[in-house]
Amino acid sequence: MLNFKDYNPLEGKQLQIMDEKGNLNESLRPAELTDELLIDIYKKMTLLREMDKKAASLQRQGRMGVFASSYGQEASVIASSMAMGKEDWIVPAYRQQGAIIAKNLPISNFFLYYKGNEVASRLPRESHLFPVAIPVGSQPLHAAGLGMAARLKGDQTCAIAYFGEGATSEGETLEAFNFAGVYKANTIFFCENNQWAISTPRLRQTAAKTIAQKGVAFGFDGIQVDGNDPFAVFAATLAARKRAAEGEGPTLIESFTYRLGDHTSADSAKKYRDPAEVEPWHDKEPLLRTRLYLTQKGLWDDQKEEDLANEVYNQVGIAVAEAEKTPNQTIDDIFDYTFAELTPTLQEQKSYLKQFYPET
Amino acid sequence: MVQALNQALDQEMAANPNVVIMGEDVGHDGGVFRVTDGLIQKYGEKRVLDTPLAEAGIVGTALGMSVYGLRPVVEIQFFGFTYPAFQEIVSHVARLRTRTRGVYTCPMVIRTPYGIGIKALEHHSESTEAYFTHTPGIKVVVPSSPYDAKGLLISAMRSEDPVLFLEPSRLYRSIKQEVPETVYEIPLGKAKILKQGTDLTIVAWGSMLRMVMQTLSKDQNLSAEVIDLRTLSPLDWDTIFTSVEKTRRLLIVAEAPRLGGLASDISATVSEKFHGKLKAPVERVTGFDITPPLPLGEHLYMVDEKRILKAIKKLTHSS
Numbered sequence: 124m125l126n127f128k129d130y131n132p133l134e135g136k137q138l139q140i141m142d143e144k145g146n147l148n149e150s151l152r153p154a155e156l157t158d159e160l161l162i163d164i165y166k167k168m169t170l171l172r173e174m175d176k177k178a179a180s181l182q183r184q185g186r187m188g189v190f191a192s193s194y195g196q197e198a199s200v201i202a203s204s205m206a207m208g209k210e211d212w213i214v215p216a217y218r219q220q221g222a223i224i225a226k227n228l229p230i231s232n233f234f235l236y237y238k239g240n241e242v243a244s245r246l247p248r249e250s251h252l253f254p255v256a257i258p259v260g261s262q263p264l265h266a267a268g269l270g271m272a273a274r275l276k277g278d279q280t281c282a283i284a285y286f287g288e289g290a291t292s293e294g295e296t297l298e299a300f301n302f303a304g305v306y307k308a309n310t311i312f313f314c315e316n317n318q319w320a321i322s323t324p325r326l327r328q329t330a331a332k333t334i335a336q337k338g339v340a341f342g343f344d345g346i347q348v349d350g351n352d353p354f355a356v357f358a359a360t361l362a363a364r365k366r367a368a369e370g371e372g373p374t375l376i377e378s379f380t381y382r383l384g385d386h387t388s389a390d391s392a393k394k395y396r397d398p399a400e401v402e403p404w405h406d407k408e409p410l411l412r413t414r415l416y417l418t419q420k421g422l423w424d425d426q427k428e429e430d431l432a433n434e435v436y437n438q439v440g441i442a443v444a445e446a447e448k449t450p451n452q453t454i455d456d457i458f459d460y461t462f463a464e465l466t467p468t469l470q471e472q473k474s475y476l477k478q479f480y481p482e483t
Numbered sequence: 484m485v486q487a488l489n490q491a492l493d494q495e496m497a498a499n500p501n502v503v504i505m506g507e508d509v510g511h512d513g514g515v516f517r518v519t520d521g522l523i524q525k526y527g528e529k530r531v532l533d534t535p536l537a538e539a540g541i542v543g544t545a546l547g548m549s550v551y552g553l554r555p556v557v558e559i560q561f562f563g564f565t566y567p568a569f570q571e572i573v574s575h576v577a578r579l580r581t582r583t584r585g586v587y588t589c590p591m592v593i594r595t596p597y598g599i600g601i602k603a604l605e606h607h608s609e610s611t612e613a614y615f616t617h618t619p620g621i622k623v624v625v626p627s628s629p630y631d632a633k634g635l636l637i638s639a640m641r642s643e644d645p646v647l648f649l650e651p652s653r654l655y656r657s658i659k660q661e662v663p664e665t666v667y668e669i670p671l672g673k674a675k676i677l678k679q680g681t682d683l684t685i686v687a688w689g690s691m692l693r694m695v696m697q698t699l700s701k702d703q704n705l706s707a708e709v710i711d712l713r714t715l716s717p718l719d720w721d722t723i724f725t726s727v728e729k730t731r732r733l734l735i736v737a738e739a740p741r742l743g744g745l746a747s748d749i750s751a752t753v754s755e756k757f758h759g760k761l762k763a764p765v766e767r768v769t770g771f772d773i774t775p776p777l778p779l780g781e782h783l784y785m786v787d788e789k790r791i792l793k794a795i796k797k798l799t800h801s802s
Contacts, residue, residue, distance in 0.1 A: 188778055189604055217604075239602060257565060257606050259536055289536035293567060320536050322512035328535050361571025395511040452780040461773050472741070472771045479789050 125153070127344035127374065132335035137347045137379060140354035143407050145415025149442060153358045155206075157423055164353050164422075165413045168197035172410060173435040174230060175384075175444060179236065182388040186447070190237040195383030197353075198409035199315045200285065201225060202353035203378070206360035208240040208368075213283035214253040214266040218315065219285045219381045226252050230438070234446035242452055260286060260293025263312060267303040270310030270367065279368040281309040284359070288334050288377075288408075289320025300341040300375065307372035311363045312338070312469065314375065317382035322395035338375030340400065350380030351409040358480055360477040454480060485655050487629035487662045488518045488668075489512040491636040493555065494666050496526055499554060499555075501629040504699060505532040506541055506558030515560055516596055526592035535749055538568040542593065549589040549645075556640060559595040562649065563606035568593075569614070576645045578621035587630055592639045592690055597649035598626070598690055598738055599770075599785055602778035604796060610739040615647050616696050616716040617743075622646045622671055623715040627692040629660040629712060634669030642671060651690040658693070680708035683732035686723060686749060691736045691786060698788040698795070705795065715745055717758070720752070732798045738786055741769040766794040 130136040140151045181187035193200060199400025200221035202476055204213055213222045220233045220406060235243035236255065236339055244254050256262035266284030273280045291314060292295050303310040314334050318325045331337060346363075348355040356378055363374035381404040385392045392401075405411075417423035458473045465473070496502045504519055504696065508532035513520030523531040534541050541671035559565045565572065572593070580588045597610035615623050622644050624634035632650070639646040676697070677692060685707050687695050690779055692711050699707055708726050727733050733753050735746040750765040768790050776784050 188602055215559070228715070236777075241777045255605070257604055258566070292535035292537040292540065293565065294537065294539055317599075320507075321515070322508045323512070323533055323536065328532060389514070392510065394513070452776060452783075454783055457776040457780050457783055458771070458773055467744070469772060472773075476771065476783065479787075482781065 124365065125151075125358050127346050127362065129347045132333040132345050132347050132377070133339060133348040135332070136412040137349060138355045138359055139349040139352050141352045141416055142356060143318050143410060143412055145412050145419055147354065150428035151358065152354055155361060156354060158356050158420065160205070161353065161413065161468070162417065162422065164202055164357070165408055165410070165417065167201045167205070167221070167224045167408065168353070168410055170435045171197045171201060171448050172223055173439045174216060174220060174233060174451055178234065178441045179388060181234070181443065187237050188239050189232065189387050189389045191387045192384045193221055194402065195220055195222060196317055196380045198314055198356050199351040200312070200381055202356035203239070203313050203360040203376070206357045207281065207283055207364060210251065210266070210278070211364070211400040212251045212253065212266065212269045212278050214262050214282060214284045215255060216259070216262060216286050216290065217255050218257060218287070222252055222285075222310070226250050228252065228440065229445070231442040231445035234443050235449055238446060240449060242449060260290035260296040262286065262459055263290070263296045264302070266310050266312070267299040267308050267373075270303055270308030270373065271306045273309040274307055274370065278309070281311060281364050281367045283311040283313055285313050285315060288314055288316040288318070288325055288328055289321060289323065290314075291334055291337060293300055294327055297337075300337065300373070304341040304343050305372060310373040311360060311367055312373060312375045313360070314377045316377050317380050319382050319386065319392070319396065321386040321390060333377060335377035336374055343373050343375065345375040345377065347377040347379055350357050350378030351407050353409060353411060354465060424452060484626070484629045484632050484650070484658060485518055485632040486518060488636055489520060490651065491633040491640070492519065493636055495640045496522065496530060498666070501552060502554045503530050503532065503548070504555060504556050504558070505545060506562050507532060507534060507536055509558050514558060515524065516652070518594070518650070525713040526780065528697045539571050540702050541744075545591050546579065549591045550587050550638055550722070554590060554640060556592045556594060559593060561607045561609070562595045562597040562611065563609040564594060565581065565593070572615070572621065572647070572758060573618050577618045580622060580644070588643060589645055592641050592646045593637070594648045594650060596652040596655070598653055599775050599781060600650045600653035600690060600779060601635065603652070605777065608775040608781070610669065612649060613739060613744050617670055620644070622717065624671060624713065625649045625651065625715060626712050626713065627651070627654070627687040627689055627711050628658060629662050631669055631675070631711075631752070632777060633662050633708040634667050635671065635713060637666060638668040638671050641668065646671070649689065653690040653694070669713070672714045672717045672719055674722040675713055676708065676722065677711045678707065678709040680706040681730060682706040682709045684710060684714060684723070684726040684730045684732060684738060685734045686710045687736040688715060689738070691738055694737055694786060694788065695791060698791040701792075702786070707795070714800050718749075722748065723733045723753065724728070724756065727757055731760060732759070733761070733765045734798055735765070735767045736786060736791055737767070737769045739770050740772045741767065742772050744769055745767050763798045766798050768794045
């Protein structure tokens with residue numbers, strides 16, 4: 124099992140197990156990450172990329188709203204959430220639609236939510252997936268709380284919080300680190316450092332050399348991993364999860380990755396980012412790298428790639444059709460979840476509104 | 484309206500070297516709605532600060548900077564993101580004058596896109612101005628047109644008090660209007676009579692004015708007096724009272740939730756003052772006491788012509 128002490132972020136260390144050419148350092152590979160599981164991770168990353176691609180196209184056609192793509196960062200959310208247990212809680216920000224895939228939930232929910240229908244937010248309770256958190260840095264505290272509760276109850280269940288490097292500037296994120304540290308919460312803090320918070324580059328976000336070292340400041344380990352290497356992401360998350368489950372407290376994982384696309388479909392990175400900076404990252408992206416490894420091992424070929432491409436294309440097509448045939452939210456839908464019971468005032472407001480929409 | 488705001492910022496930055504702009508993506512990106520576009524190129528990184536992603540940090544440091552003598556114009560990317568800075572605004576920005584018996588003050592402007600109606604993501608459609616009109620010590624301003632936006636923003640930047648400047652995101656690009664190149668101020672705390680009338684008074688602010696005017700354009704026989712509040716705190720009661728004195732009927736149109744909203748306050752105050760003198764009880768058309776729905780349900784929440792018309796009928800049919 125990975126020893127975090129070997130990767131002290133203050134010494135500029137970064138965990139990488141598979142390099143950009145798909146070469147593996149077998150000695151660091153966690154036994155749990157079999158080739159079979161890796162193929163599953165590869166398929167899930169490919170599905171995620173297809174979802175984002177389709178969403179971007181729908182957004183341009185006005186069939187979907189603003190959303191944030193994971194393009195180039197797929198290994199972060201997929202490989203980490205696959206290292207978590209089934210009962211564990213996932214607390215995403217707004218760039219982790221991959222968690223829906225990892226949790227085996229209907230991906231149509233992703234399309235439905237960003238079309239603007241909150242009916243999509245009704246996930247099975249046992250999925251242990253929190254809703255999308257749009258206010259930056261507001262959600263790591265919730266993962267800290269989940270992890271604190273698990274610790275107080277003596278459970279092995281853990282919680283993983285996702286956030287970007289921009290979120291580490293928000294006070295609430297640092298409060299989450301502090302609480303989790305003090306209460307030795309069963310929590311993993313997973314920072315997808317994609318180098319850009321809309322137009323703010325990583326170096327203007329914090330004067331700290333790494334994000335990972337912020338864990339050190341709160342009394343627990345931080346580790347920077349090559350975020351485009353699913354082996355490194357998986358290994359670090361697995362080790363952090365084991366520690367958390369055993370009551371040794373939280374870990375901060377900085378997944379060093381790169382946002383190949385725009386922040387969301389509402390901005391244009393060309394305005395503030397030099398395309399020359401982006402270019403080399405295309406050679407480092409996680410799908411390419413994983414495919415190189417699998418091909419070298421004789422586990423993958425063009426036919427399999429083509430089959431997978433067709434499979435995810437169809438899967439996404441079905442999900443979109445599912446989302447598009449879902450009826451829009453009704454007046455009841457927008458009122459009924461305000462409180463446990465509809466108050467007399469809300470009942471009155473609802474009746475008043477319904478007279479203007481006799482069809483609903 | 485975006486250009487009018489940009490011009491106001493530009494002209495005031497040119498006139499006053501102490502004016503600095505700060506916020507997330509306000510520099511090289513020019514702001515998510517492009518209100519600060521081009522200013523970093525013109526005034527440099529010492530006048531336009533691309534800050535880390537931290538709203539409490541932005542407002543709290545702006546307080547320090549303003550006490551030191553600068554005039555920060557802060558942008559919070561969306562109104563819903565002022566909440567991390569709530570503590571700084573309510574406990575410090577709004578109170579510094581009181582807490583130092585007037586010795587230290589923090590003149591600053593907090594600009595932010597506000598309101599529902601652009602089919603945005605969750606938390607991007609907030610109309611919770613009442614949190615801040617409920618807070619003594621900070622002025623709250625909402626323009627309803629490009630012309631007003633420019634003049635009000637210039638006044639806000641020159642104000643000795645901190646100003647929360649709410650920019651209706653629905654109006655950013657949907658209203659076109661010629662705006663004079665000259666520098667002009669529109670005084671804070673003064674409402675504007677948008678249309679004279681005798682049958683009833685309609686009070687509104689921000690994007691609701693357009694909805695009101697659209698509704699009225701359908702009924703030429705009705706003589707409604709329309710008041711654009713422009714400043715929500717402090718409120719221009721005189722203009723409201725003078726109008727109601729004449730019309731004896733009042734409708735308030737607000738997109739914010741109903742309970743505890745500004746519309747309720749205006750209704751209560753007018754009902755008290757004009758007890759027994761009104762021709763009909765005061766009417767309010769407001770948002771509902773629910774979380775603003777996601778885009779596909781947005782139209783259900785939003786105040787529209789049908790709802791305004793119904794309230795007008797109710798008011799004018801009673802005598």
